[in-house]
Amino acid sequence: MGRDLRTFLQLLESRGQLRRISAPVERDLEVAEIANRLLAAGGPALLFENVKGSPFPVAVNLLGTVERVVWSMGLEEQQQLEALGEKLGKLQKPRPPRSLQDALEFAPLLFDVIKARPGRVLFAPECQQVVLEGKAVDLDRIPMIRPYAGDAGRILTFGLVITHDPEDGTPNVGIYRLQQQSRDTMTVHWLSVRGGARHLRKAAERGQKLPVAIAVGVDPLLVMAAATPIPVELSEWVFAGLYAGEGVQLAQCRTSDLLVPAHSEFVLEGTITPGEVLPDGPFGDHMGYYGGVEDSPLVRIHTVTHRHDPIYHTTFSGRPPKEEAMIAIALNRIYTPLLRAQVPEVRDFFLPMDALSYKLAVLSIKKAYPGQARRAAMAFWTALAQFTYTKFVIVVDEDIDIRDPSQVVWAIASKVDPERDLFVIPRTPFDTLDFACERIGLGARLGIDATTKIPPETDHAWGEPLRADPATAEQVSKRWAEYGLGDIPLGGVDPRAWGYSGK
Structure with missing residues (x-):
């Protein structure tokens, strides 16, 4: 070479x-x-x-x-x-x-x-x-x-x-x-x-x-x-x-x-x-x-x-941004097809840089059956060696932009019942540098099911999410400059709030 x-x-x-x-x-x-x-x-x-x-x-x-x-x-x-x-x-x-x-x-x-x-x-x-x-x-x-x-x-x-x-x-x-x-x-x-x-x-x-x-x-x-x-x-x-x-x-x-x-x-x-x-x-x-x-x-x-x-x-470690965080962002893109090969229902996943590049993962799935979010989280933890030390896994529906923190937080706030949708796996091998663990080298993992619930996960109908009328939204986008608003972005949250530097 x-x-x-x-x-x-x-x-x-x-x-x-x-x-x-x-x-x-x-x-x-x-x-x-x-x-x-x-x-x-x-x-x-x-x-x-x-x-x-x-x-x-x-x-x-x-x-x-x-x-x-x-x-x-x-x-x-x-x-x-x-x-x-x-x-x-x-x-x-x-x-x-x-x-x-x-x-x-x-x-x-x-x-x-x-x-x-x-x-x-x-x-x-x-x-x-x-x-x-x-x-x-x-x-x-x-x-x-x-x-x-x-x-x-x-x-x-x-x-x-x-x-x-x-x-x-x-x-x-x-x-x-x-x-x-x-x-x-x-x-x-x-x-x-x-x-x-x-x-x-x-x-x-x-x-x-x-x-x-x-x-x-x-x-x-x-x-x-x-x-x-x-x-x-x-x-x-x-x-x-x-x-x-x-x-x-x-x-x-x-x-x-x-x-x-x-x-x-x-x-x-x-x-x-x-x-x-x-x-x-x-x-x-x-x-x-x-x-x-x-x-x-x-x-x-x-x-x-x-x-x-x-x-x-040489290089050195520390809170992001550091070189190791930039490497992790690139590896995230390489891991995505690998994770899909291991866990087919996963549509996408994201490791926010601000969560130390591997301590928190957000997965999106196309939900087809009850309990699927838990299955996806468990499969994620065992898919690759790098994910062994991921402390938090949040699973959302495929229509959530996992790189937009406002959408992920909305999914957690609107779709999670803590008693039903949080699951903890205690006393698992962990990174010895993680001082949050009660015992160094041994810690718990938390899964959060932030997907829309289906029976028998719930016994009542789920509300219909609010969405703009597609035809009206398209018309407004086309006429944005005509309104005299061309100097103002059309909207959306900058995903770099998670330390992400590009999709």
Whole structure:
């Protein structure tokens, strides 16, 4: 795959979406403060060329708008994301072709999978142009940032953390936060359900160390692939190849058989010894608070390789808008066809950015039978791994615009009897960063049935919703300027009240 971080930076610069900052800046607090203000304003990506204490530049805010997230995937418009989701949905639930036409339609998808297979770079990969081993390893030279004053240390955020299953060698590529602990050690913060944690448990059962590679400064499309929790028996490398239309070029690490993107700016190679942990945190997180302190696996870095004049790519968490929220909005469009494949009655769904991009979901369904809203909510919670930690699910009728908060609130206020239409699932596994839970890591979920009720959900007739006369509404719209009102919008609520940046 000819794409890399530098190619994307060139694209942003050519479109006026990259600002180079040559003034000296501190990697502690200052970089994040500048980037945070640009994020809030929907501003450009930033390349800090003079970071104190490090010879390497820092790129941040590359995915700070949905538009740039779409560009990172080789697309131009958000609408194209659903087509990608439909492709992945067909791979998720493939059906034998029932006709020649079905076979002809499925054939291009199989060809896409073949094209998406990763390739191997056997000699002189770019990521190994410079090799540092043993005492030459010095993580202080890498410009990891400390975003908030209460953070315990410097963090690495947009690295691909790569492990493989000790039993069958299946790779896992995840995005996990790492805290620098010393010149050559870091702790990794991952949830127990993530692939890296599963691999570490298997290594512990076998009495083995777990090899780890951390690839930093990769094509942002690979970040998107690693952030997409799609339950298909394909590796993240194949996902990335499907996104890009061509296979990812991989290179073998120097100290293990792990494979990393050959175009990575930095690669950190190390091992985790099961049971070896250090306190990790606190850090500012996506919930808008400082997280707690947790004993986390210790990664001992043995080798650092990098390109000539490498660029360090980073991000940070916090209350939206942040880059992770922009990524979530784009993934929402990709998830929609996938969710429909799992739960056919779902017409659309939306994860408002202001609800931390995944803590609250709004589903619309075409209601056909009693209890269907509860079924849809339960199916949603189990459809994709990303939805495991969604705390609230609101189900509305298909005629409700789920991206318009006024319509959703109206549906709740006018169609919900709290005694009948709220259902709680107690004591389920939960995000350890969610302090609202009575017990950290264990919390409840709430479903809200805000659909129109039908027997036997209710024993009385439902009122007829008020609607404008269609003919009159069309006539008024046509004559709006004639009334002398052309400078006034025709009406409607701006869905950005939910932190949404475009349909």
